[in-house]
Amino acid sequence: MADVTASDGALRRFLHGLPGVDAVGLQVRAATLGTRSIKTTAKAYAIDLAISMIDLTTLEGADTPGKVRALCAKGAHPDPTDRTVPKVAAICVYGDMVATAKEALASASGSDIHVAAVATAFPSGRAAMPVKLADTRDAVAAGADEIDMVIDRGAFLSGRYLDVFEEIKQVKEACARPDGGAAHLKVIFETGELQTYDNVRRASWLAMLAGADFIKTSTGKVAVNATPPVTLLMLEAVRDFRAATGVQVGVKPAGGIRTSKDAIKYLVMVNETLGEEWLTADWFRFGASSLLNDLLMQRQKLRTGHYSGPDYMTVD
Amino acid sequence: MAPTTPTKPMTFAYAPAPESRSVVDIAPSYGLFINGEFTEAADGKVFKTISPSSEEVLSEVAQATAEDVDRAVKSARKAFESWSALPGSERAKYLFRIARVIQERSRELAVLESLDNGKPIRESRDADLPLVAAHFFYYAGWADKLAHAGYGPDPRPLGVAGQVIPWNFPLLMLAWKIAPALAAGNTVVLKPAETTPLSALFFADICRQAGLPKGVVNIITGDGATGAELVGHPGIDKVAFTGSTEVGKAIARTVAGTSKKVTLELGGKAANIVFDDAPIDQAVEGIVNGIFFNQGHVCCAGSRLLVQESVQDELLDALKRRMRTLRVGDPLDKNTDVGAINSAEQLARIRTLAEAGEAEGAERWAPDCELPGSGFWFAPTLFTGVTQAHRIAREEIFGPVLSVLTFRTPEEAVAKANNTPYGLSAGIWTEKGSRILWMASRLRAGVVWSNTFNKFDPTSPFGGYKESGYGREGGRHGLEAYLDV
Numbered sequence: 001m002a003d004v005t006a007s008d009g010a011l012r013r014f015l016h017g018l019p020g021v022d023a024v025g026l027q028v029r030a031a032t033l034g035t036r037s038i039k040t041t042a043k044a045y046a047i048d049l050a051i052s053m054i055d056l057t058t059l060e061g062a063d064t065p066g067k068v069r070a071l072c073a074k075g076a077h078p079d080p081t082d083r084t085v086p087k088v089a090a091i092c093v094y095g096d097m098v099a100t101a102k103e104a105l106a107s108a109s110g111s112d113i114h115v116a117a118v119a120t121a122f123p124s125g126r127a128a129m130p131v132k133l134a135d136t137r138d139a140v141a142a143g144a145d146e147i148d149m150v151i152d153r154g155a156f157l158s159g160r161y162l163d164v165f166e167e168i169k170q171v172k173e174a175c176a177r178p179d180g181g182a183a184h185l186k187v188i189f190e191t192g193e194l195q196t197y198d199n200v201r202r203a204s205w206l207a208m209l210a211g212a213d214f215i216k217t218s219t220g221k222v223a224v225n226a227t228p229p230v231t232l233l234m235l236e237a238v239r240d241f242r243a244a245t246g247v248q249v250g251v252k253p254a255g256g257i258r259t260s261k262d263a264i265k266y267l268v269m270v271n272e273t274l275g276e277e278w279l280t281a282d283w284f285r286f287g288a289s290s291l292l293n294d295l296l297m298q299r300q301k302l303r304t305g306h307y308s309g310p311d312y313m314t315v316d
Numbered sequence: 317m318a319p320t321t322p323t324k325p326m327t328f329a330y331a332p333a334p335e336s337r338s339v340v341d342i343a344p345s346y347g348l349f350i351n352g353e354f355t356e357a358a359d360g361k362v363f364k365t366i367s368p369s370s371e372e373v374l375s376e377v378a379q380a381t382a383e384d385v386d387r388a389v390k391s392a393r394k395a396f397e398s399w400s401a402l403p404g405s406e407r408a409k410y411l412f413r414i415a416r417v418i419q420e421r422s423r424e425l426a427v428l429e430s431l432d433n434g435k436p437i438r439e440s441r442d443a444d445l446p447l448v449a450a451h452f453f454y455y456a457g458w459a460d461k462l463a464h465a466g467y468g469p470d471p472r473p474l475g476v477a478g479q480v481i482p483w484n485f486p487l488l489m490l491a492w493k494i495a496p497a498l499a500a501g502n503t504v505v506l507k508p509a510e511t512t513p514l515s516a517l518f519f520a521d522i523c524r525q526a527g528l529p530k531g532v533v534n535i536i537t538g539d540g541a542t543g544a545e546l547v548g549h550p551g552i553d554k555v556a557f558t559g560s561t562e563v564g565k566a567i568a569r570t571v572a573g574t575s576k577k578v579t580l581e582l583g584g585k586a587a588n589i590v591f592d593d594a595p596i597d598q599a600v601e602g603i604v605n606g607i608f609f610n611q612g613h614v615c616c617a618g619s620r621l622l623v624q625e626s627v628q629d630e631l632l633d634a635l636k637r638r639m640r641t642l643r644v645g646d647p648l649d650k651n652t653d654v655g656a657i658n659s660a661e662q663l664a665r666i667r668t669l670a671e672a673g674e675a676e677g678a679e680r681w682a683p684d685c686e687l688p689g690s691g692f693w694f695a696p697t698l699f700t701g702v703t704q705a706h707r708i709a710r711e712e713i714f715g716p717v718l719s720v721l722t723f724r725t726p727e728e729a730v731a732k733a734n735n736t737p738y739g740l741s742a743g744i745w746t747e748k749g750s751r752i753l754w755m756a757s758r759l760r761a762g763v764v765w766s767n768t769f770n771k772f773d774p775t776s777p778f779g780g781y782k783e784s785g786y787g788r789e790g791g792r793h794g795l796e797a798y799l800d801v
Contacts, residue, residue: 019593019594019595019596019597020593020594020595020747021595021597021598022595022598022747022767022768024767024768025595025597025598025601025602025767025768026597026598028601029597029598029601035438035442035650036330036650036651037330037333037650037651038330038331038333039331039332039333040331041331042328042329042330042331043331045328046328049328236597267328268328271328272641276327276328279328
């Protein structure tokens with residue numbers, strides 16, 4: 001599909017030629033999938049799967065090494081009273097906390113947990129390209145396994161698709177490590193700012209064409225973050241992209257997913273849109289923080305038949 | 317990517333999630349609801365009603381005779397005097413009360429409907445029952461505003477309405493018939509379908525619970541002979557029927573030459589038309605909803621898919637992929653998408669037509685799906701290579717069977733869509749607004765949906781062209797059928 005990115009005009013024609021999205025129909029489908037009733041064994045399976053897919057996140061100005069270490073310990077052993085609980089998939093932090101997170105995970109016997117760093121002037125993406133690339137290289141050099149970049153929404157909304165394409169490509173190159181490997185690249189659209197579903201479909205294809213390993217809804221920093229319809233649309237996009245190119249891309253909804261019930265609805269969407277090939281942490285992630293405790297609480301309820309109080313869940 | 321989960325997870329299989337049957341208490345037998353009381357049939361005859369998903373006998377109901385029909389009509393006639401004399405605002409109170417009781421008992425009624433009809437609980441719970449209550453609320457609002465409905469300053473009711481309803485949406489079709497009739501000041505004798513009498517009998521109980529005066533609503537159960545007695549009875553002023561075109565024609569002949577007013581809502585063979593610029597994923601959902609909703613037991617079902625040749629392959633691939641995820645099985649499981657066929661008789665008809673499709677050269681496809689051992693089941697089925705000459709493109713199958721035809725230009729789409737004796741509904745899928753309007757003004761169908769399908773609302777009139785019937789139900793238009801205008 002190289003020819004569709006050969007020029008600004010070609011890329012625009014391609015993106016605008018993608019099938020439109022009927023907003024009402026998309027929302028109805030997402031809502032209908034939300035009525036699935038996941039009980040007993042299916043619920044237990046879904047809860048553990050959801051835990052294993054969490055990118056446990058702290059992205060605050062107030063983050064300290066202490067806070068990050070606490071999060072890493074929690075990610076490695078989410079429930080100190082129950083060692084059968086799976087580990088989370090990754091710890092997601094700002095770039096300057098990557099080294100701290102790597103160390104903390106290693107000492108918590110969680111070195112198989114990835115460290116993901118947000119980069120490219122997260123969350124706004126408003127910085128010069130060299131700054132964004134330096135931000136990325138910094139995090140990779142510190143040992144980040146995954147880079148969560150934001151796209152330049154201003155460029156996208158003003159129709160400069162090729163600029164966004166080049167930006168993603170360059171960040172992808174900056175993800176390379178000297179040993180020949182590369183950090184995995186998640187591309188954040190900030191769908192709450194792109195607003196329309198047509199834009200989300202175009203951004204998905206644009207990012208995938210540029211080499212995204214994952215496409216991600218949101219930073220968690222704006223009013224509207226991940227929603228079921230937006231995520232469903234992105235699941236359809238990765239399905240169609242694989243059918244067209246053979247390349248499989250992951251999806252990460254982030255922001256606002258706080259309850260087990262919500263998380264299970266997302267897993268149902270993955271299951272019925274993409275099937276089990278995407279039902280692993282390699283291809284689907286939740287960007288979340290408070291979700292983990294709710295999953296742990298529901299897991300306990302399922303195993304013991306009763307709820308314990310919030311004092312029995314560790315605070316982050 | 318380096319795996320972060322060491323083992324391949326098992327498939328995400330949904331555990332059974334059955335809705336509890338204990339919320340509904342079905343009596344071993346039911347009589348006829350006449351003049352506010354349940355009574356036995358004159359000759360004491362009964363028939364069984366079964367659950368189509370298991371063939372389990374749910375209850376026995378009375379088989380009404382001519383004598384019983386006469387008793388019911390007389391009871392309705394007597395009640396008409398005082399009911400029609402009530403101020404509209406008083407009638408409205410009863411209708412609002414009925415609507416609220418339906419909402420309060422909606423879980424019980426949804427389970428009952430799924431048991432007796434075979435439809436998935438997800439649909440009876442999320443579609444049928446909310447629409448039933450909405451219909452009563454809507455017409456309750458009209459009862460004291462008839463002077464503003466556009467039928468003169470003081471439109472009068474007709475009298476006694478004889479109403480015969482089908483088995484596909486038992487309680488919803490009851491609501492479509494009874495709510496406007498009562499709002500306009502008529503009294504009714506209603507006969508539910510032979511295979512799905514229970515929700516109407518539960519509605520009789522709701523009428524008592526709401527304190528509705530005796531005789532305003534009478535429910536008589538029975539087979540086609542009972543229905544014929546009712547529509548032929550000289551004491552009724554109005555016939556309202558929803559069902560097959562064949563029976564509808566017989567009813568039209570029966571009432572010809574009498575003063576009875578008639579509305580008929582009959583069969584359909586709707587075209588769901590997909591253009592090459594359609595929102596594909598949503599069009600696929602619309603096609604699935606159009607033909608597999610309620611097992612395709614829908615008179616306005618989108619049973620003919622007309623797809624533009626340039627997107628045929630892409631669309632059919634997507635449709636088949638989606639059909640593979642349909643969950644067929646226990647209607648009471650909350651995750652079931654497609655339930656049981658309503659009766660052995662209907663199943664035989666669907667099979668006959670599907671076999672005719674194959675014999676006439678269309679290509680049959682269905683996803684792998686395990687069907688339960690007992691009860692009446694038919695897998696969601698697709699026929700490609702169908703032409704206008706095939707029986708499956710012309711006859712109403714009334715089951716989960718979709719016939720796929722193609723077209724090249726909008727003119728051809730209109731010509732093929734209209735090339736049917738029916739004209740109940742149609743669907744258009746395109747992102748181009750001007751094309752929607754161009755098509756909608758040329759399609760001869762009572763309802764035209766654009767970028768959606770099978771959407772119902774009490775404020776919107778519903779009815780057919782040609783052999784799909786006459787008269788409208790729903791909306792302001794639905795009042796006309798029950799007023800002397």
